[in-house]
Amino acid sequence: MQYSIPDYYKEFHCIADQCEETCCAGWQIMIDKKSLKKYIHTKSPYRWTLLRGIDFLHGAFRQKEEKRCFFLNENNLCNLYSNLGESALCKTCKNYPRHIEEFEDVREITLSVSCPEAARILLSKTEPVHFLTYEKPGTEEYDNFDPFLYSMLLDCREEMYRILQDRSLSLRTRTVLILGMTHDIQTRIDQENVFDCQNVLTRYQNPGAAKKAASIHFGEAAFSFQHSMLKSLHRLEVLNEHWPDLLLETEAILYMNGTGHYKKACRAFLDNKVLIQLEQILVYFISTYFYGAVYDGEVLAKAQMSAVCTGQIFDLWLARYIENGNVISEEEKIELLYRYSREIEHSDENLKIIEKIMVGHKVPWLQ
Ligand code: SF4
Structure with missing residues (x-):
């Protein structure tokens, strides 16, 4: 599988509680099926709080006032992350602000400028942006791919x-x-x-x-x-x-x-x-x-x-x-x-x- 990233990709680091517009509020965060399953089977004292924060009907995290994610605390940090670790994050939270486009044996990854930090990096670039590619094992075939x-x-x-x-x-x-x-x-x-x-x-x-x-x-x-x-x-x-x-x-x-x-x-x-x-x-x-x-x-x-x-x-x-x-x-x-x-x-x-x-x-x- 070939991956492509812009040359500034590795400059990105989430600034978490320092962020002026957290990505954990303002929109509904959908949970992928694999993570939903994982949450249902979680064995931890945090389990009941975790399950309370999920809207299973829509497969999304519940929201509090001002569309803030159920797990986002008053310091703008994620309670799910601090209680269960990074591996417990769903696909959306793990990937964001990475935007991935999928084409048969190619994955093109960009940093979405909806994230203030990614927008800041892009606007600070003075040289023309180049795209870097690398390979990882794995192949995939798509039916409707020309x-x-x-x-x-x-x-x-x-x-x-x-x-x-x-x-x-x-x-x-x-x-x-x-x-x-x-x-x-x-x-x-x-x-x-x-x-x-x-x-x-x-x-x-x-x-x-x-x-x-x-x-x-x-x-x-x-x-x-x-x-x-x-x-x-x-x-x-x-x-x-x-x-x-x-x-x-x-x-x-x-x-x-x-x-x-x-x-x-x-x-x-x-x-x-x-x-x-x-x-x-x-x-x-x-x-x-x-x-x-x-x-x-x-x-x-x-x-x-x-x-x-x-x-x-x-x-x-x-x-x-x-x-x-x-x-x-x-x-x-x-x-x-x-x-x-x-x-x-x-x-x-x-x-x-x-x-x-x-x-x-x-x-x-x-x-
Ligand atoms: S918007 Fe970007 S910098 Fe802000 S919390 Fe989300 S990923 Fe981190």
């Missing part, structure tokens, strides 16, 4: 990383390039002509492609598109009760005064540091979701979702920057990043809705 499509997606994603990390181009040009490329790949997939995808990748290596992408003019349509994408977030399941207010505030600050106002604020806000952080976020989304296209063939939707999500995080930052009187701290960027990720990435329902929106609404210059 190795040919998978191998094409592998090449396509490598090419996307190359483009996204080419800092000689503006971030806007890089984004246009990856969307144009995945659009052309999508056309080949829809026409059942996957063999021709290599030609698309070769075409996008040509400097002429970057020149053409740089010349695309973003007018009112792009502004309206970005606005409509922000509004579409109201259709999603809400995890944190303050989230809808944050969206409304962001919309009022950025989109009620026309394109000129938005563009002027962008120019003032966008410095080299922000551009590098946005590149890291875009690479993060591509690395987490793009390969999922092997199961549904929705290459363009995955790339577009990555670009739109990055744009929405940018919007949250920009609105806070304007609200603060043209200043935003790194801590605020981290906070907005993990709050966004918690709402969007930790609900399968929300991810499905976003993908559906992406399939139905192409970015304006691809229409």
